[in-house]
Amino acid sequence: MTISMTTLEAETGGAPSVDAAPPAPRQGVWHHLLRNRGAVLALSYIALVALLAVAAPLVVKLSGWGPYEFDQAAIDPNLGGLPIGPLGGISAEHWFGVEPGTGRDLFARIVYGARTSMLIALAATTLTTLLGVLFGLLAGYHGGKVDQVVSRVMDFLMAFPALIFMIAILSALPASNRAPLLVLVISVFGWPYLARVVRGQTMTLTQREFVEAARASGASGWRIVVLEILPNLRSTIIVMTTLAVPGYIGTEAGLSFLGVGVVPPTPSWGQMIAQSMSWYAVDPMYFLLPGTFLFLLVLSFTVLGDRLKDVVDAGERR
Amino acid sequence: MSALLEVDDLTITFRTAQGPVDVVDQLSFTLEQGASLGIVGESGSGKSMTSLAVMGLLPPTASLRGRVSLDGTDLTNLPESKVRRMRGDRMAMIFQDPLSSLNPYYTVGMQIEEAYRAHRAGVTRRQARKVAIEAMERVHIADASRRVDHYPHQFSGGMRQRVMIAMALSTEPDLLVADEPTTALDVTVQAQILDLLQEVRRETGTALILISHDLAVVSEIAEDVVVMRQGVAVEQAPAERLFSDPQHPYTRALLDAVPRIDDEIGELRGIDSVESAARVGGKP
């Protein structure tokens, strides 16, 4: 399930080990990725969604309808506001049909919904990675009391029923600006999964000769961490981060689906699916379209993460 | 009387993304009953693949040409089920890393019993356990009747390798293949294990193939030596002649790389280089 943190849990077992040679050069990774059909397709789709998200205002100028514009002519007021025409009102006018009840253009809403999904997922990923790497390094390098404290906090956060708590806390918080809150809440519960791996690998690396050598030569703690340890964690961090992105996209959509996500009228895929629920029998396109976009985005990031992991693992085996 | 093992024109080919690669190329050698053969070569020379080919344990991506016959039976033409019945019974194998080669979830006793019972139909657990304890005693594991119920992680590296040897010997095989049996062990333990191999060979009359990257190790036990490089046997000779009069430049290079061996017991000088070589060549 896209919301459960166990997705990450399962992946950590397969995180690349640090015992092997230094990470494969970036060029090599790209080279290998671009030779994989799945990875290329995934990258293309992600690029497409990212492009739609960035260029949303331009795109809807092309399609002719904004995400908030009502089109009363596209719905039938006598049938509960059902879109007029087959397939949820798909026409030259409305490429993906319209939303029941309001007649808003689904294409424009999906395009703007991509903004929400991408923005929140990427922001959450960035914050989670920062927190995870920072605390992982801190605990792994310092050990002792620092490690104790960080590890206990991680245990605590991971034992927490994160989804239930996220829903509860978001519903209680003021609704005016949910996006930063969503990012914050997702990150607070997300970082331990990366930090745990970073901590373990840092501990191993700290014992290694080159770190000991650096230490013997009198390098300061942060210098060692940044120059000696961090570069060795690069592939781990990249892989784990890529694998975490689909989780965050799913979580954002899930929370929006449950009504504690972004605030309307800002469109979000999860929210659209939630609203389509009562219409699924008469207007299946209403849930199929945002559902497909969401599914493909999560799938693409999962595929990309998988392939990236394969490439990095293979690089390390060589 | 025919030889125990005849390897004739053995070629092992791997399918890779870059096309087929021959890891062993037209290798031939024979081994008499109770004799011992050393195969020496650096990492990637094909020596381990040769041993796996003898055991019929090549990975599915490898294909094999030539003949490998045990007691006149060509193993390469036998169906897998028949080879399996010989494997562990007529011929047994011990591996480099005794820790990962033992299943951490089961007691060593159980793992030895399992080897024995696989080839002795109708043996009770009690009998098998007795065999296991005896086998452990034979490899000088103290307090075998108690330790038989311990798990692999409760043993030291050398003891684990003794367990592996005990397991291999439990069925009294004609042929024992030892693939880098001492590489993962401490230096002092290495010598003990080599002594043990010598001892059991003398006592049971088992023929032995000893595979190592280390000429010093091979020189202690092997009567004949095959030197392999990039899948090809560059030199094949009785041990004494090989050491005294190496013919091939590569053999000479190998001999030079290892500090001179002054006596048969071996002072095991230059341990550091052996260790680090092992580290590079071995599995991390």
Place this chain on the structure above:
Amino acid sequence: MVRFLVTRLAGMVGVLFLVVLFTYAIFFALSPDPAVQICGKNCTPELIDQIRTNLGLDRPFYEQFLGFLSGLFVGTTYGTGPNAIDCAAPCLGYSFQTGQPVLEMFEQRFGVSATLAVGAAVLWLLMGVAGGMLAAIKKGTWFDRAATGAALGGVSIPNYVLALVLQYVLVVQLGWLPFPQAVPFAADPGQWFLNFVMPWLVLAFTYASMYQRLTRANVLDTLDENFVRTARAKGLAPRLVWRRHALRPALTPVVTLFGMDFAGLLGGAIIIETVFGLNGVGKMASDSITKNDQPVIMGVTLVAAFLVIVGNVIVDIVYTTIDPRVRIGARA
């Protein structure tokens, strides 16, 4: 073993205490005033004050928190005088909106959630583990490719989307299944099954996909292990190599993950029960969030945390018996 258990239990109690404190503090700070909710449509400021005093809502945070804690063990009484409401131990709180102790609300809805969870767990273990093993055995074949692809899709499709798709196809278009509602097993076993089969499938599908991927990867990794090679070198029958030497190590992580996932199912149940309108604990959680029924949200959060933590402890204990390398007490 005793010492291990004592340490684990002490740690568990500590984490639970923190969860309670944390949750309570947050809701104390953020929740709408329950007195206002009780006060109803025609409320006056005086009335609100009166209700606050009666229910002890005007007391400082630590007093209310201690009251809640002691309610867990010895029960508690809300309000004073003739209108006092007793909540017997273990009192998880009292919902003034439904007029029920939270524990009672749990008990009423637990059956539906348990049915959902157990059914889904059986399905996902069957589908995931068997599928993963088969895919690993048949690595590279069309079956492996199909199963791996399906699992990749499975971990990517949000379960509410899957639920809508299935509902549209199976119920609306084909009419094979009824529109799901919780039918008690005792009432009509056939209907019970038909009504639950879709929620089971949807809830199980994502997990099954995850387990399929995990099992397949683990089995493949294990088959590469040296001890499997040893087992083959012993001349063991392939069946025995597989069953004894490959499966057990490969499935150990699956077992531990299963413990955690099963304990954390309450989270998954929220969406499934909401989508299918099943009146279980998850639905109760989402409903009480909509209504901002703070004691119920607190109770659900607590019970969920309790399950996850107990699940962790059980997994640890099971782990020590499955894997001899893990000595008791070695894992903190």
Place this chain on the structure above:
Amino acid sequence: MTRRVTRRATRPALRAGAFATATVLVLGACSGGGGGSSSTASSTSGLEGEPAEGGVVQVLQNADFSYLDPAKGWDGGVNNFYRLVYRTLTTPASGSAEDPNEIVPDLATDTGTVSDDGLTWTFTLKDGLKFDNGDPITSAEVEFGVSRAWDPEIGIGSPYAKQVIDAPDDYQGPYLSGDLPTIETPDDKTIVFHLKAPFPDFPAVASQPNFAPFPVDSGAGDEFLNDIVASGPYTLDEYTPGSVINLVRNENWDPATDEVRTAKPDGWHFQLGLDPATIDERLLAGQGSDVNAIAGNLQPATLARLQDPRYSDRLVDWPGVCTTYMGLNTTKKPLDDVKVRQAISYAVDKAAVQNGTGGTMLADVASTTIPASVAGHKDFDLYPSEGNTGDVEKAKALLAEAGYADGFEMTLDMRTQPKLQAQAEAVQQSLARVGIEVTFNPIDTSKFYETIGTPKLQNDAAITGWCPDWASSASTVIPPLFDGRRITDKGNSNLGQIDDPAINSAIDDALAITDPAAANEAWGNLDEQVLEQAPIVPLLVEKVVLLPGENVTGVYSSPGVATGGLDYTGVGLKDPSKG
């Protein structure tokens, strides 16, 4: 004195008019009904026939009732339920009555006698009244029941008893303060109420749920949370909060004493906690016991599936009694300018709001505060536009006059529920046309009323609804919404915060009128007078659209008890052996 109310313009019977555009949906029976001229128009072919004795009615419901205790609960849903198990001194007439808005006697022999000064109301109880335990119901039990309204924790239901009946300032209900001295019970059959001020609508107050009798000293604390003492035709057999309510016959209820309740079915089975979509699916399918099922409003998405003729026979469509409106906070700039408020009234696209609410089948566009189905309604539209889509030109002109030709920004308090969200978005879009930029302040549903009812927290505008507490008069519509003297710090319902002396005094005048017809005319005129100031924009009157099971009959609307919805008291089954 008995109150007689003139008949409303539109009967809350089945109306087929709204379906005229949906070709398949035109009801076969509309030829006989229509218009509301006939007093029996409330049956259609699918719902014809008298209810037979017996059977169990199934009620499919999403939410549980608020409280089983009538002193606590007070909303359209639970009031309707209370009538099955409780009786009050008076009660709104049955939905099948000639005038369902009328207040009729229930426990009392008439609707009360008022003293000349209007301060004392006397009621006499009927003979043969009993609780479900067989104990007689006397004036003492009625007094006890009413006095519970003063308990600070229990008396959170209808406020009218406390507002109207005189009581000592420190009186806190029977459990804390004992008997209420201002309610006299000279004998077992007579009960006398003393009021703070004359209140001609007192018979309607006596129909409020908290006028149900209870055995003296019962019902403290949580006693009535899960159990009740019934005085109506049914009593509680099983209650699992949030999931099941089972009602069975109260053998001690004597039909001879009750003119309102027919109580034909043997029992009622409420299935609570069902998903709205699930309910609709079950109603559509009508399998098994669902042939005997009734439920609340259909979902908008379901309407599109009713084109099948087998549903149209069962479909029920009534006008509602609750007005959905947008309050404009007159204390905020620039909404303090009447021209700006009028401009907004012109600009709002009510048709879009209607579509967002579910289209023409689920809502009528409103131009007045008092809905057409409530007594006192006057038909007018001060801010007309073509197709109710808003008059952008007029709005722009008014804005320019007010000096806001370029528009302005305002904040709308809203709830994030699909329907309410769609309404808010429709308003946002239509106001954008005249340059008014609306930003949302989304509020959690549970906090919404607290926020908008607290003038300090209230923003510029909010969309909410208002239902009259009784349909016999608009006295519970206009005063709470527009009386400037009723603005309070908390729990305020005058969202416009309009405090106009002319309106205030007109309210006083209308409240004092004892002739119902004259009073209704006054309320209608007052409605128009208020809307000229435009403190609110009436948007819609949401309708009642039901799909009862095919075996259900006796389906009538009750504006007084069920806010225009189905009156439970008349419902029965055609064939009790079915389902």
